[in-house]
Amino acid sequence: MKDFQLEVNGERRTVTVDPSTPLLWVLRDGLKMTGTKYGCGIGACGACTVHLDGVATRSCLVPVSLVGARRVVTIEGIARDAVGAAVQDAWVETDVVQCGYCQSGQIMTAVALLKSKPDPSDGEVEQSMGGTLCRCGTYARIRVAVRRASSRAK
Amino acid sequence: MRRFDNTGGMSRRSFLRSSTAAAGGLLVALYVERSAVAAGTAAAPAFPPSAFVTIGADGRIVIMVNRIEVGQGIHTSLPMILADELDADWAAVTAEIAPVADVYKDPILGMQMVAGSTATANSYRQYRELGAKTRAMLVATAAERWRVGADRCRTENSVVYGPSGRSARYGELAADAARRPIPEKVRLKEPGELRIIGKRVRRLDGRAKVDGSQKFGLDLDLPGMKTALVARPPLFGGGVKSFDDKAARAVAGVRDIFQVPLTYGGSGVVVVADGFWPAKQARDRLKIEWDLAGVERADTAALLASYKDKARRTATVAAAIGDAGAIDKLGADRTIVAEYEFPYLAHAPMEPLNTIIRYDRDRAEVWMASMSGTADHLAIAQVLGLPPAKVTCHLLFGGGGFGRRGPLDCHLAREAAAVAKQLPGTAVKLVWTREDDIRGGYYRPMFVHRVQVGIGADGKPAAWKHVIVGQSFMKDSGLPFEPYLVKDGIDHLVVEGTVNHPYTIPNFHLSADHTKVNVPVLSWRSIGHTHNSFVVETMIDELAARAKVDPIEYRLRLLRPEEKRLISSMKLLRDKTAAWRSSLPVGRALGVACGTYYGSGIACAVDVSIENGRPRIHRATAALDCGVAVNPMTIEAQVHSGFVFGLSQLVAGGAITLADGVVEQRNFDRFTPPYMADAPVEIDVHLVPSTEAPTGMGETPVPVISPAVANALAALTGKRYRTLPITKL
Known part of the structure; x- marks a missing residue:
């Protein structure tokens, strides 16, 4: 067990955990921030996606010991970003969610895409969003919502 | 103590109780009983104090939903039904999932469960009556205060209006209304009076599911x-x-x-x-x-060989119509013999x-x-x-x-x-970790189908002989549902979709072998239709192609006249796809499939090409008739969902296989459900207008998508795809 200092959604947090603990479980079990979801634990589904210094990252694959000084932003903090709020609003307007379990990961992925490419092509949307699994099959509305958020954020 | 009525069937008796909520709001509980047989318990019911609707003094309306929300949208559509009859201000409505209690049992099934696309169908009248009775109590309270007849009052948007410009908000009336007796009978709205039912309403759980606050x-x-x-x-x-x-x-x-x-x-x-x-x-x-020691080691390759062998022999008869020997009278040049293979499938819901x-x-x-x-x-x-x-x-x-x-x-x-x-x-x-889930069994069973179809001089199927081999999870389960679903040794959930196919086929013979295997199996969204409809709809397509008839026209000629909802859906599909079907670019092909599932008819057309060796679904159009469309926005979402879920059995990594008893897949690296690129790029949904009682939608779209895509692929490559998943084109 070891102490780690993290910056999560702009706040400094200290956790005492085994250094191998993935950031996902530090967020969920340690900091009680359960908006970031466990789906597979091997980086294959994207439900656990957070931003590390703005980069969409699968938190199940990052041991807490490797987070370092990078700023962690989760679904709970993404609304403070204008693009983040625009994406969430577009998701609600488009009625994207069904069971909703994968949507934190979908939204964090979409925000990272739109921050780097404010007006992505359909191909770029599919390439960026294409690795985040949704068993409810909300993909068609995700495409619409990303487009809507893109025009909104402009 | 009340007793269950014994009339069985669809008949039921209901009564209401009311009580004053601690917060001074209105509580209404509608208790619904039905025959003890269907309930599966003979014990006398002991109803706990419970409620479906609470109106606070502040006008907030909380509606209890007697089904869990797993994405299907019931958390929004059942409250819509109640709120409509209540004439509630929709903006003031929130919903809660009801706990386990007798009062929340499904009025038809007699238990709380999410299964068989039954929620809206079974609770439509229940939630309308709840809303109407609550409204009547509020109106009676206002009428008494104003000393006028209730018939001189009307309601709108959580307000009762009386003569001489008087009005009272529901929140002001709720505490007194809760003390009134609950009316036995109420008038329900005529179709033209509905204000919320039929509207595109966004989900009540939409915001909580995008900001991370929804707790699972x-x-x-x-x-x-x-x-x-x-x-x-x-x-x-x-x-x-x-x-x-x-x-x-x-x-x-x-x-x-x-x-x-x-x-x-x-x-x-x-x-x-x-x-x-x-x-x-x-x-x-x-x-x-x-x-x-002694544990049976199921093995996909060995099972396949054994199933194929069994499929060559007639098994327990599920249906025998016309002349069983008709198939043998048609020559080989007029007969198609086809063997289909379906793997075990995991459900893999996103939340472990x-x-x-x-x-x-x-x-x-x-x-x-x-x-x-x-x-x-x-x-x-x-x-x-x-x-x-x-x-x-x-x-x-x-x-x-x-x-x-x-x-x-x-x-x-x-x-x-x-x-x-x-x-x-x-x-x-x-x-359960994801590995526990993928390796853990309780799969959609593996199946082999063997079909022989004899083609008449008119190009229509003259004789159809069909054998299904695979596990039944209902037969010998000892569950209260078993006598309803397993008859004469046939589990309906294994043969559904074939035994009740929608076409006119004069000579038809179906048998099934419910083989036993040491792999736990379970219902998988749309159950038997997943494999049966694939077989029926790809075979019908093959017949249409041999007859050189358009696949929509061929089906319309062959559908039995009593398949009214399916025929209306197919005609709507024909009209709505006319433009894109006639202008498909080179390298793209049309695929069609249809069926009646959970009371609803659905017809589907896809526009498919092959990209990087995989099917690329540019568009999927659905036309369907599910009776009253309570929330078209949710129905559309269920079509999206059902289509993508249905494609689970088509995508290359979509199979669970066993080698020497051990499941070969562990996680989403080797068991890969559809991702965005596997799903239709665009989906458009068209509803046949209806005032009939609503029927199921949660599973209805699932069975049609994979045969539609396989039919399009056949048009592109000239090959028929009968082994799922499709690993090679």
Whole structure:
């Protein structure tokens, strides 16, 4: 067990955990921030996606010991970003969610895409969003919502 | 004490009770009974005080939903139905999932469950009556205050209006209204009077599911709660011979390690720890010697050979219409013989399975996203040795279900109870890792179909002989549903979609072999239709192609006249796709499929090309008739969802296979459901206008998409695809 200092959604947090603990479980079990979801634990589904210094990252694959000084932003903090709020609003307007379990990961992925490419092509949307699994099959509305958020954020 | 009526069938009796809410609001409870046979219990009902609608003094309206929300949108559509008859201000409405209680049982099924696309169909009238009766009580209260006849009052947007410009908000009336007797009979609105039903309404749970605040079972954090993981045997039914937990117990945060019985048979070793990560670390360090002696080792290749052999012989007859020998009278040039293969399929809902139980010796509390609330409640009480009344069961939002959260043997509930019983006073969350889920069985069964179709001079099927081989999870289950679903040795859930196909076929013979295999199996969204409709709809397509008739026209000529909803859907599909069907670019092809499922008719057309060796679905159009469309926005979402889920059986990585008894897939690296690029790029949904009672929609779209895509692929390559998943084009 070891102490780690993290910056999560702009706040400094200290956790005492085994250094191998993935950031996902530090967020969920340690900091009680359960908006970031466990789906597979091997980086294959994207439900656990957070931003590390703005980069969409699968938190199940990052041991807490490797987070370092990078700023962690989760679904709970993404609304403070204008693009983040625009994406969430577009998701609600488009009625994207069904069971909703994968949507934190979908939204964090979409925000990272739109921050780097404010007006992505359909191909770029599919390439960026294409690795985040949704068993409810909300993909068609995700495409619409990303487009809507893109025009909104402009 | 009231008794169940014995009229059976669809008849039911209902009565209402009201009570004043602690907060001074209006509480209405509608108790619905039906025959004890369907309820599966002969015991006299003991109804707890409970309610469906609460109106606060501030005008807030809380509507209880007697089904869990797993994505299907019922958390919005049942409140819409009630709110419409109540003339409620929709903006003031919130919804809550009802806990397990007799009052919340499905009025037709007699138990709380999410199954068979029944929610809207079975509770439509129930929720309308609840709304109308509550409204009548509010109107009567206002009329009494104003000393006018109730017939001189009208309601709109949570306000009662009376003569001379008088008005009262529901919130002002609620406390007094709750003291009134509940009317026995109320008038329900005529179709033209409905204001919320039929509108595109956004989900009530939309915002909480985009800001991370929606709690699922995996997210609940109770005081002192521990996380439990079970090390399961490598073969289904295997057990623990011995285990060494020294290294596992050395992991910081581990609280306990012990052996537990598994519901399917055999046993496992459970690790209880402070959180998921220490539990997983410790489980990985367990050294377990398994007792696998005598355990049947299912093997996909061997099963396939055996199923194909069985399919060559007539099995238990499910249907025999016309002349059984007709098929043999048609020559080989007029006969198609086809063998179809379907693998085991995992449901893999996005939220890994989990159940939370706190056992306090004389009582217990449960939190789970159960699709079988009533059955799981009773199972937990049984394992804990408590009377059901001492077990409180909270039902939660589920991160997907697709059938997996309602296993017929209640193993999720039973195993969690067996673990919790060893740790009195501690809330224990039993979690399945994704690996546990993918390897854990309870799959859509593997099937082989063998079909012989004789073609008449008119190009239509003159004779059809069909054998289905695969497991039944209902036959010999001993469940109360078994007598309704298994008749003369045939499990309807295995043959549905073929036995009741929608076409005119004069000579038809269907038999099935419900073979036994040591792999636990379960219903998978749309159950038997997943494989049956694939066979029927690809075969019909092949017949249309041989007859050189357009696949939509061929079906319209062949559909039985009584398939009214399917015919209206197919005609609507023909009209709505006319433009894109006639202008398909080179390299793209049309695929069509249709069917009647859960009372609703659906017809589907896809526009497909082949890109990088995989099907690319540019567009999918659905036309359907599900009676009254309570929320077209949700129905459209269910079509999106059903199509993508249906494609699960087509995508290359979509199979569960076994080698020498061991499941070969572990996680989403080798078991890969459809991702965005596998799904239709665009989906358009068209509804046949209707004022008939609503029918099922949650599963209806699932069966048609994969045959439609396979038919398009056949048009592109000239090959017929009869082995799923499609690994090579």
